Amino acid sequence: MTKPDVLNTDFILRDEAELRQLFAPTHDTAIKKCLNYLDKHARAFIERSPFICIGTQSSDGAADVSPRGDPPGFVKVHDDRTLLIPDRPGNNRLDTLTNIMTNGHVGLLFIVPGFDDTLRVNGTAVITRDPDLLVHMAVNDRTPTVAIAISVDEVFIHCAKAFRRSKLWSPDAQQDRGDVPSLMNIILDQTTGAPKDPEQLAKLDEDLEAEYRQTMY
Structure with missing residues (x-):
């Protein structure tokens, strides 16, 4: 693992004991709130969530x-210790899926629009193509090819500080996407070079939007 060259190595923390000396002890409630199953509150949060981030290695x-x-x-909450996540069409890099096949440890962050608190779930995942499970995750008559099945190890609600600091849901904090180049412009800049003709670039942006509509599921 490489470290940024700008860091002064004299100030790099090297063990947990050294780190914990800089902070107050963990509040007892922060430890007790961690469950090893999906209770009614976790289930309700998951049922409301349209967006998650999944961390793998x-x-x-x-x-x-x-x-x-x-x-x-x-x-989908299969039972109080099992979650199922459908895999929708993407760019076929398969980063998450291939990681899971070699290292099943995963972390999930469930987000609900308008909620400042989040739900965190840690566990062990496998990839399944069981048709009896996949059929319940079809959208627009399109069944996912595979799903991620997660055996839950740890569940807890995360406090609202990060979302309140960032003002993520505040209308006043929303930024104009038009202030930066489009996705196609950025990708072409990073690869083959973006076209200089604005009309040609606009056509590429339109084509991408059309692809989104046709390949969401």
């Missing part, structure tokens, strides 16, 4: 975080 420890989104409740 490869066999050599390289980290990855990927977003997943669908209508509220798209993550």
